[in-house]
Amino acid sequence: MVNGEICPSFRDACYALGLLDDDKEYIEAIKEASQSGSGYYLRFLFATMLLSHSLSSPDVVWKNTWEYLSDGILYNQQQRLKSPGLSLNEDQIKNLTLFEIEQILLRNNSSLKKFTRMPMPDVHSLSIALTSEQQNIFDDIMTAINNNEGGVFFVYSYGGTDSELASLLRKTSLIIWDEAPMIHKHAFEALDRTLRDIFKCHNPRNETLPFGGRVIVFGGDFRQILPVIPGGSRQDIVNASLSSSYLWKQCKVYQLTKNMRLTVGSDTSAFQQTMDFAKWLLDIGEGKLGCFNDGEAIIDIPDDLLINDPDDPIGSLIEFVYPSILEASSNPEYFQERAILAPKNEVVGKINDRLLALFPGDKVEYLSSDKLCESEFVHDHFDANLYSPDVLNGLKVSGLPNHKLVLKVGVPVMLLRNIDKKMTYVMTLDYE
Incomplete structure (x- = not known):
């Protein structure tokens, strides 16, 4: 208790006693950044300050900077709802600003709930961002929740009402994924199931095709770093590789043997030396140097290296x-x-x-x-x-x-x- 007021935490008590910084430098940093940064940049900056736990009293910083953090919120809503004449009151603008900050925190495995005294966005008032159809659906579902009635709902939506990512994938005909051998096979298999699920709506046959019938080109070198499995054995690493996935047997494999990176710009005198170096690197990757080995060997490095x-x-x-x-x-x-x-x-x-x-x-x-x-x-x-x-x-x-x-x-x-x-x-x- 400080000055007759019960503080929710020791940190708040220390702040009330003046034992902690007043966050003035962070407030000034946001105000200074507003001279050249966009509203989204400022909201991202504030979220970064929260994630770093460097603010003594985040709610004070919010109260002193929310007008800067909310820059562009009204315009974004006007564009989203295609309503140039839309107007929002102060509470609605604050709420939408908090909602965007919350989204940034959620992407980084955090939330405004973790920060004492920071206001939370009011989900119910976010209906300003919904179309009339979405508003009706939202109201019905929230009524069932608030009345503890239970219920099962299915939102039937056609192309154009999906998420931005799903809409983008529907327009995609080719996906190129470089350095694929470094990625765990589960990532490719998750993408395969996702694309099959998205594209089966247009053609049921797509559910049986790899990646929903879209063309996927993987690139990389299995001689380099494979997926990192903390504490895993050699068998665990091999099992996590793309070549161990059920998708691998459906891949058509091509091989490129000419190292263009090492030959571009080389003059005639250095060409042979460059090719020798490239061959030496390739022999290391394929385990041809040193005696017969099972992954470990002693290799002689040329003196010029x-x-x-x-x-x-x-x-x-x-x-x-x-x-x-x-x-x-x-x-x-x-x-x-x-x-x-x-x-x-x-x-x-x-x-x-x-x-x-x-x-x-x-x-x-x-x-x-x-x-x-x-x-x-x-x-x-x-x-x-x-x-x-x-x-x-x-x-x-x-x-x-x-x-x-x-x-x-x-x-x-x-x-x-x-x-x-x-x-x-x-x-x-x-x-x-």
């Missing part, structure tokens, strides 16, 4: 891959044409540190805010001292960034984390 500098191997590698990096750093094609791959994040960190040191200017450090989430435990008996911030900051987990991010002005930064899985944003930016 080895780093022969025992004193500074990383420096020699950087100089070989990124010659004159400072002069070419403003040219995007320079970085598109080269890369250094490493099997461990620890090695990647060392290479990044060396490359960063080559650029002039002062370093700027950004630190994460790591804390232990007690809800992850199945019991309340644990020693919090074992999980101090220093311990958490030192953890280096695959798939998560390290505690400290060091940048310099003008250094290229690649964003590889898809925060919005549906939009799948992947881009390269320059830090300024």
